[in-house]
Amino acid sequence: MIAQILIIMGVSGSGKTSVGKSIAKEQKRIFMDGDDLHPRANINKMSQGIPLTDEDRQGWLDxxxxxAKTIVKRGExxxxxxxxxxxxxxxxxxxGISSINFLYLKASYEKVSQQLAARQGHFMPVSLLRSQFDLLQEPDEGxxxxxxxxxxxxxxxxxxxxLKALV
Structure with missing residues (x-):
């Protein structure tokens, strides 16, 4: 059974939005970009090159x-x-989400920094990429x-x- 919510995860610039939109279109799912759900204070902080703290992320995760619960409640x-x-x-x-799976987009620092350098119009500066890799705890067998x-x-x-991996 396909989980009702799929979280596309990875560091900034790994392709979460692009991959997520494509999978959503293919699988006829709703797509939401978590970046759009950040409070203004978080966006301002990241725009200034200041990494978010665990505390900064709590409201965003909530x-x-x-x-996600709204999507599930609607039966979507x-x-x-x-x-x-x-x-x-x-x-x-x-x-918080009863039916959830994750898709981790794994990439090297070098590959992502190249992708971020080419990206335009996003509040996350390339200078914060190292902090994301430092924070990253890759999923394990558990x-x-x-x-x-x-x-x-x-x-x-x-x-x-x-798409092949999610079948």
Whole structure:
């Protein structure tokens, strides 16, 4: 059975939004970008090159849980792009969302920094990428609800691998 909520996770610039939108279109799911759910204070902080703290993320994660519950309550399925960098963040999402799986977009610092450098119009500066990798706790074998996909050199290849892995 497909979980009602799929969280596309990974560091900023790994392709969460692009992959998530494509999978949502293919699987006829609702898509939400977790970046759009950040409070203004978080966006301002990141825009200034200041990494978020665990405390900064708590309200944001609660908002994601609330949005996911709304999707589930309507009997729909959804995909939410959310970094979910730490195990405790994923556990918080798991505890609030009854039917959830994760897709981890795994990529090297070098690959993501190149992708971020080419991205325009986003509040997250390249200077914060190192802090994301420092914070990242990659999913382990104890997290059976996580599927890991290596980010490829082109988006279409990553999407194709992700779709195949989710079947």
């Amino acid at each position: 908002t994601i849980v609330a949005e 399925t959804g995909i939410i792009a959310c970094s979910a960098l730490k195990r405790q963040y994923r556990d918080r999402l798991r505890s 997290e059976a609800d996580v599927t890991t996909v290596e980010v490829q050199d082109n988006l279409e290849a990553t999407i194709a691998i992700a």
